[in-house]
Structure formats: C-alpha cells, structure tokens
Amino acid sequence: MRNKNVRAKSLASKLSKYKILLQSDFIRPHLLETIEFTEESLLRMIEKYSFIYIKPVSGSFGRDILSLEIAKEPNTHYVVRNDDKILWKGNFKESVYIINAYIARRKFLIQQGIRPFEYKGKHVDIRVFIQKPDKLWIVSGLGVKVAKSKNMIVTNYNQGASILSLKDYLSSGNFQHDFIKINHVLEELCLEGGEVLNSYYPRFRELGFDVILDEYLKPWIIEVNTKPKYEMFREIDVQLYKKIDRYHEDILRQYKKEKASFKKVDKIYSPFNGKRID
Known part of the structure; x- marks a missing residue:
C-alpha cells in the first residue's frame, strides 16, 4: 500500500519526484538519470x-x-x-x-546531460502544463521556451526566455511533419506522470513538466514543477491562457473546501494517536 500524503499540495525535492516517476515503466525510459x-x-x-x-x-x-x-x-x-x-x-x-x-x-x-534539439542555436525546453479540475488530468497548455541568448541553458520565462508553439519549434528544423506524433507522446507522457505522482500526492492538481527533445526528437523529462506558473501561455494564445486561469481558479476553490474539511477533522481527532477526543 502506497504511503499517500493526502494534504501536500506541492513537493520541492527534485529527487523525490524523480524516484516516484521511476516506478512507471512507460516514463522510466524518458527520465534523465x-x-x-x-x-x-x-x-x-x-x-x-x-x-x-x-x-x-x-x-x-x-x-x-x-x-x-x-x-x-x-x-x-x-x-x-x-x-x-x-x-x-x-x-x-x-x-x-x-x-x-x-x-x-x-x-x-x-x-x-542531454544536448537538446535547439532553436536557432539556442537552448530549448518544452513546458507541458497539466491540470485536474475534475476527476481526470487534462493537458491545458504546451509551449516551447527558448533561452535568451546562445550558450545560456536557463529557459525561465521570467528571465527573458521567448515562447514558441511546438509546431513553430519543429518547423525550424523541418520536422513539422512529426508534430502530431511528438505532441501525442508529450501529452501521454505527462498525463501518465500526473497519475503516478497523484498516487502518492492525491492533492496535486496542477503540474508543469519541463521536457527536452534530443537530436533524434526523443523526449526527456528534466523536472516537474508542483507549483507551476502559466503566464507564458499568454504569449501563444490569450484564450488558452484564460482557459488555464479559469481551471486554476476552480482548483483553488477545491483546495479551500478541502482545507476547511481538514480543520473539522483536526478538531475531532487527536493528532497524536488518531482516536476520538471526548
């Protein structure tokens, strides 16, 4: 029986997330040691x-x-x-x-380390943003982050990275004919990742997977963010950004309800032995 952390909404340790994802036969070949x-x-x-x-x-x-x-x-x-x-x-x-x-x-x-398929000589990674507004995970957004300058490896949006669609990124290397296949693999990989992480942390409802494609277009998961930001998607499609934001607000409301229910339970049960307090 897996030891679930029913209250945690985030997990900072990259090593802990890596070890959980290793348990998936589907994900394991796409993990960097x-x-x-x-x-x-x-x-x-x-x-x-x-x-x-x-x-x-x-x-x-x-x-x-x-x-x-x-x-x-x-x-x-x-x-x-x-x-x-x-x-x-x-x-x-x-x-x-x-x-x-x-x-x-x-x-x-x-x-x-993996050398990614670059965009105009710049380091690139792909952000796959998944959300769970109801019972199932969905891919809400998928965008490509391009480092500010050559030789930089940091692709954070708040540090000057530019944003592309996956189709534009692949087209730069004349791989646009692979778009449907790669998009599908990325989505399946990250949706499976959401399920695996949820089996240990059931309160996770938003995850941002950072993925790179190598020279053979094989995807590799760099890391998973359990408190992902999504402002970058505004650069791709404003309506997409608004949809993600609506789901985000729905998820926040769910967290508030759960927090209230946890407080009620804490008043009834002792935190030391789990028995009712008379």
Missing part, C-alpha cells in the same frame, strides 16, 4: 555521460545550475559553467574544488 551530489557520484556520472548538470535539490527558478563536461581539444580537460559563464577549465580535482566552493554545503543533485 538523477542522483544525490557527492564527489564520488560526480566522478561516476561524468565518466558515464561526459556532460552533466549539477542542480539544487529544491527549485531555484533556473538559478545556481552548473554544468560539467569533458572537453577533448586541445587536450582532455573539464569545463565548469554557470549558465553561459565559464567558471573553470582544468583537471577533475580542480573542477571538484570549484564546484564544492560554489555549492557551499547546500543540497545538490547531479543529472545526466
């Missing part, structure tokens, strides 16, 4: 993938994300970046020192 940061795990991951990300365990709005890659020219060395800024070039031991100094004993994770 993600583990807790240690010096030992850093060595193992960079040797395995040659390119990795080092991120805060909890959400950082795109800030404090490092990348580490093995470069071969002119000689083999390691490159540490913070977004578009190179922090260090050198050997592995020196790179670890720089990374540890940057992290400063905060909790970080390591994630497998």
Whole structure:
C-alpha cells in the first residue's frame, strides 16, 4: 500500500519526484538519470555521460545550475559553467574544488546531460502544463521556451526566455511533419506522470513538466514543477491562457473546501494517536 500524503499540495525535492516517476515503466525510459551530489557520484556520472548538470535539490527558478563536461581539444580537460559563464577549465580535482566552493554545503543533485534539439542555436525546453479540475488530468497548455541568448541553458520565462508553439519549434528544423506524433507522446507522457505522482500526492492538481527533445526528437523529462506558473501561455494564445486561469481558479476553490474539511477533522481527532477526543 502506497504511503499517500493526502494534504501536500506541492513537493520541492527534485529527487523525490524523480524516484516516484521511476516506478512507471512507460516514463522510466524518458527520465534523465538523477542522483544525490557527492564527489564520488560526480566522478561516476561524468565518466558515464561526459556532460552533466549539477542542480539544487529544491527549485531555484533556473538559478545556481552548473554544468560539467569533458572537453577533448586541445587536450582532455573539464569545463565548469554557470549558465553561459565559464567558471573553470582544468583537471577533475580542480573542477571538484570549484564546484564544492560554489555549492557551499547546500543540497545538490547531479543529472545526466542531454544536448537538446535547439532553436536557432539556442537552448530549448518544452513546458507541458497539466491540470485536474475534475476527476481526470487534462493537458491545458504546451509551449516551447527558448533561452535568451546562445550558450545560456536557463529557459525561465521570467528571465527573458521567448515562447514558441511546438509546431513553430519543429518547423525550424523541418520536422513539422512529426508534430502530431511528438505532441501525442508529450501529452501521454505527462498525463501518465500526473497519475503516478497523484498516487502518492492525491492533492496535486496542477503540474508543469519541463521536457527536452534530443537530436533524434526523443523526449526527456528534466523536472516537474508542483507549483507551476502559466503566464507564458499568454504569449501563444490569450484564450488558452484564460482557459488555464479559469481551471486554476476552480482548483483553488477545491483546495479551500478541502482545507476547511481538514480543520473539522483536526478538531475531532487527536493528532497524536488518531482516536476520538471526548
């Protein structure tokens, strides 16, 4: 029997969400390997993938994300970046020192790096926004976030990313004929993700999946936001944005009703032993 958290409306830990999603046979092939940061795990991951990300365990709005890659020219060395800024070039031991100094004993994770199918040489990821205004999850919005400039990996809307439709993004690489297939896979992947996360956190009713397509157009889930923003969809379609906002207001009303019912239960039952209080 799964241990459900019936009250939580959000979950900050990227590692916790990753471990839950791993349990789905359908989703597992689309997950980037993600583990807790240690010096030992850093060595193992960079040797395995040659390119990795080092991120805060909890959400950082795109800030404090490092990348580490093995470069071969002119000689083999390691490159540490913070977004578009190179922090260090050198050997592995020196790179670890720089990374540890940057992290400063905060909790970080390591994630497998994937080079995305870019848009005009810029880093891209796809936001799939799903909502559960009633009994079933629906895909309310799907949009593409394009980094502000080349070499940047951050695609947050509030940090200057531009927004595209999926069709325009695919058309830039002459892949518009794949639109229906890719759109369908993205929707199925994220709807399944909503169900899996709901099996542990039944109060989740809005989720934002950040996904990238690799050079073969295979989707990879980067992370899931349990308190997703949706202002970016206004850039694609104002009516779409208004529909999402209406569902959001409906969900907020449901939360308020549940909160009131929880308070009634708390008055009746002891929080220590679950027995009625006379």
